[in-house]
Amino acid sequence: MQDAPALDRSIRPRRGPLAGIRVADFCWMGVGSVATRLLADFGAEVIKIEDRIRIDTPRRLPIYKGEPARNFGEERLDADPDRGGLFNNYCRNKLGVTINMRTKHGRELAERLIARSSVVSENFAPGVMERWGLTYERLRELSPSVIYARMSGYGHSGPHAEFRSYGPVVQAVSGLSAISGLPGREPSGWGLSYMDNQAAYYNSTAILMAIYRRNRTGEGTEIDVSAVEAGINLLGPTMLDVTVNGRSTKRPDFPTGNRLEWPHAAPHGVYPALGEDRWIAIAVFDDDQWTGLVGALGKPGWTDDPRFASQEERYAHQDELDTHLGEWTAGRDPVETTELLQSHGVPAGTVQNAQDLNERDPQVAHREVFFEMDHPVIGEARFEGTPIHFDHLGQDNWRSGPLLGEDNEYVFKQIVGVSDEEYDELQAEGVL
């Protein structure tokens, strides 16, 4: 019997618009890891700096191949850090090193790495980097045109700068939770850390902006992105209804569930479909789409009701409209209904779950939204691609997520210039 060929983990030069940019990446958790993932996907040499004592949470979340699912929050303390699926998804294309920043030699090693990097990123609570002496002033001494990307829940100034947060806290504090739900009851908010994604995107963007600027002026910058401030920018025109019109959102008819206050779309909702907890979203904005819907339904008599004769009439009679439409959708396969309605020019879509996206969605398959890579511990796995198509650029996938400390030898010897003897000492001292 022959052994399977060894997985190629060798480090090769990167391709893409960020090739040649080295990032000393102190980011962790979801929001930080997603922010620097984009850089790694497009050619930057992102060196993820980890701590063996305080293992990055996505390594520990119980999302494992071939094991029954546990809710996150139910992780095992003795879990193998190299098996975490979420970490693999977040940290593909990055190099991984370990440094014990509690030690003097660890902090010195980090400074030597920073001196050979042009971007430093972090999303610790404010004060942690300072405790290690890693202020912007110090970083500029080490790497004169450095970009210091600081990501936090509240930003690096102000009385709440040190408040603790993660996605759902940011969503609550920024107002995103309160504007989501049915009127007259508790908010339904978000069923995910949406702001871990969005704050990460804003942080990736900010780093790219700083690089764009540095290419012109030669100057670096410190970046302060507050997730709460990004979240408030995502509230939409509701915010201006408060500030311009003085109209409070604390009123019995707000939020509006799946209905829209503006524009006056109707029907506009999520309707039951055939199957256990299956649903279809339908949104009709004008007379053409209504005519399409009536045609798709086979022109049943109720559609002639004068209460449904115009968009404003339909908007005023949504309860009746929703009852009729829900009776029609309830016994039908949502995928077939979607195709039928779309063929009549009606915006409609199944509420898809992850299985639908991965196994049935022809558009996701055509656009190659997901991709596969092998991993020495996990094996072959799927990844969420960065969903940007270019005519002259592409995502550069060179390796799945790093094992804990996988690239210590390469990074510290080849990049930092640590000698073999010193490397052995650092290992013996527990610095790596």
Added chain:
Amino acid sequence: MAGPDGLLFEGLTVVELATDPGGEIVGKILAELGADVVKVEPPEGSPTRAVGPYAHGRADADHSLNFWFYDHNKRSVVLDLTTAEGKADLHRLLAGADVCITTFRPPEARALGLEAADLRKASPRLIVVSITPFGLDGPWADWQSSDLVGLALGSPLNSCGYDDHTIPPIRPGGDQGYQSAASFGQMGLMLALLHRDETGEGQLVDIAMHDCLAVGAELANPYWFYPGVLVHRQTCRHAQPTPTQPAIFQCGDDRYVYFVMFVADQKQWPVLLDWMQSKDLAVDLDDPAYLDAAHRQANFDHIQEVVEVFFLLQTADEAYLEGQARNLPIGVVNHPDDLLDDAHLQARGFFVEVEHDDVPPALYPGVPFRFSAFGSAPLTRAPKLGEHTAEVLEAARSGASERSR
């Protein structure tokens, strides 16, 4: 941070053909950071001007708060793109532009003769950012969508709603389908700009809202990729493979706080207990039996009841500020109204006043990117329909004759 100097996108010229927030947000961010963003609108105005709410109830094209929110700091030019003259003017604008943002779906673009690939030909250096519901190719490319439909097909909606599954999934507010597409549009544009700086080459950036949302449900895909399970929606907390305890608590002032009790966590428990004891509201939870995580897990329902009462006997702000002072990750569920009184946002000068012609100055959310080395433009009101048509076309026509000389 140190005093900023100069604007990031000074000198960058952008032509925006966006008719929904997906493209408009990209233009807005560029404009806030100093780009000259020319929004090309049809004679009746961008469809986003016909969406309320309206300033002081004035339901016309120049008072849509939807438009004000997504289009401030831009210039407005009216062009009828169904006519040869309108197209010629557009091409003159594109010839001198760095970036074009378009949201025409493929069938609309074909009908107008303005497909992204055609726009791209206007100049070799032009970066065209196309943001559409499903992208420029694939079996669904011609389908119609909306924020709600996008969130449904893309899957985040499947994770949002209430514990009670007789209630359908509920759309999170604020145009988040478009917001997600815009974020990738912005990142794609920045990568294309960096590539152009290096090579001189323009780019077509093709963003599908559907693709962005398909990777926008956080844990749902990894739970499917690895253990192969689906997550199920829960009220205002993470969708999970199996149900978990509620995480929002009503307070005495009818506001809510978000707080997840990890009862298995040995560090969090004593902090929470001490907080409850300080208000004489620990009831029987100070029984040493509760120091054992297994006992807490077995009695989670009772703990939940006691904690519910604990929060009901204080205001949401008290709970938020004291919980955070005790280093607990707790969040107050703010309404947009509440943000204006937030001491932290005030100290950071986040909301900024914007002047208007015929309504009093009003606060807008500030730019969420802060750099020590450069600044953002002062926020200025959204343009009136066609406010800059004459000046922009005049400049474009003279620019074109300059170039042809």
